[in-house]
Amino acid sequence: MYMKKVILGLIIIFLINDLYTQEYEDYYTRVARHIDWTNPNENYGMIFKIGDLIYLREWGIYHIPNDTEKRNLAYFADRVSHVISFYKYNNLTPIVISSWIRPTSVNAGKLNSLGRIVKDPSNKYNGMDYNAFVGGKAGSLHITGLAVDIIDTGTRPLTNFILSRQDILESCQLWMEDETSATTWVHLDAGERSSVGRPKGRERVFKP
Numbered sequence: 004m005y006m007k008k009v010i011l012g013l014i015i016i017f018l019i020n021d022l023y024t025q026e027y028e029d030y031y032t033r034v035a036r037h038i039d040w041t042n043p044n045e046n047y048g049m050i051f052k053i054g055d056l057i058y059l060r061e062w063g064i065y066h067i068p069n070d071t072e073k074r075n076l077a078y079f080a081d082r083v084s085h086v087i088s089f090y091k092y093n094n095l096t097p098i099v100i101s102s103w104i105r106p107t108s109v110n111a112g113k114l115n116s117l118g119r120i121v122k123d124p125s126n127k128y129n130g131m132d133y134n135a136f137v138g139g140k141a142g143s144l145h146i147t148g149l150a151v152d153i154i155d156t157g158t159r160p161l162t163n164f165i166l167s168r169q170d171i172l173e174s175c176q177l178w179m180e181d182e183t184s185a186t187t188w189v190h191l192d193a194g195e196r197s198s199v200g201r202p203k204g205r206e207r208v209f210k211p
């Protein structure tokens with residue numbers, strides 16, 4: 004009788020635990036689980052493709068993300084898509100990513116004959132620090148997938164657009180690096196900083 008009660012108790016604990024996990028699982032963890040990360044051409048929202056988020060341009064390879072990185076990428080790309088969708092509304096300039104995730108320990112992926120990203124165990128970049136290679140700072144938000152660099156040269160159309168629409172950065176909870184240090188690109192990230200004391204209209208612009 005005693006054992007039956009113990010077993011029944013355990014079953015109830017497991018059920019409650021399962022319900023709790025399902026209910027409180029982070030939204031983007033769930034979103035990330037439903038993305039086909041092996042297909043670089045799969046769209047994620049209106050702007051980006053999965054390949055954009057995980058391509059390591061300087062090395063010409065993909066990074067196969069872990070679960071935390073997938074969650075970060077899904078979360079952050081959603082917010083960046085929102086900003087860019089306002090920009091794209093009246094602007095045909097193509098969006099070119101120069102750098103998104105920059106892992107400190109690369110998990111190399113290559114394209115197979117079907118165009119799918121598969122593990123590439125013999126790749127020389129496995130385990131190497133891509134962030135350090137491209138000159139990224141230690142602790143950069145690029146490392147975990149929470150920052151992106153978008154090419155923006157010449158008259159800086161994207162930079163100027165974002166500077167004119169701080170409200171979008173505010174609503175998306177994103178930050179832009181000051182245009183005098185990000186000179187030919189727009190760096191956006193999901194950092195946690197205080198906007199107190201920053202100049203009006205530049206409340207979500209930071210200097211590194």
Ligand SMILES: [Zn+2]
Pocket residue numbers: 145150151152190191
């Ligand atoms: Zn950056």
